[in-house]
Amino acid sequence: MLGLIAEAILARLPAPLHRVALRGAHGLRKTWWRVRRPRLEGCRILALDEAGRVLLVRHSYGRPDWMPPGGGLKRGEDPLPASIREFAEELGCDLMAPRVVDVALDTLHGAGNRVHVVVGLCRGTPRPDLREITHAAFFAPDALPHDLLPALQGRIEVWVSGQGPAG
DSSP: OHHHHHHHHHHHSOHHHHHHHHHHHHHHHHHHHHHHOOEEEEEEEEEEOTTSOEEEEEESSSOOSBBOOEEEOOTTOOHHHHHHHHHHHHHSSEEEEEEEEEEEEEEETTEEEEEEEEEEEEESOOOOOSSSEEEEEEEOTTSOOTTBOGGGTTTHHHHHHTSOOOO
16 A cells, blocks of 8 residues: 555656655665565566567666666566566557566575566557656667676577577
8 A cells, every 4th residue: 555655656756856766765675675685576578679679778776777678576466467567657658479488586686586588579669757767779689788787698689589598
């Protein structure tokens, strides 16, 4: 309930204030994860355009690196509907024909993080919400930006090519 109230308040803030609030909340969340070490579950979305390029975003909080959009799964939520929801919320367009290509186990600020890697097709023009997402651009899988999130180096190309999970 408290989360819904916080979301409603954040939604009414002007985008610049919302970004400041997100940065503060992210700092608190990282501290909480380091102390409590919860088990998290999320999705990472590799949305392709008609040319086979992958959509990457930059967030208003956390690391400045390019990364695929995504987010946390709600308790008991299936990763495919969660991916469709996150993609629409963050970018204002549709994710078509999503499929899970891998489940990656990571550590995120001390918390165990189970990430469902979803590949699908982007329908529409991505429009960053300018709150959580500040930039969005398509990149060829063999020409990803140099400032890609380091943990994803070499993995995106494998996931997108359909060759299966990347180590």
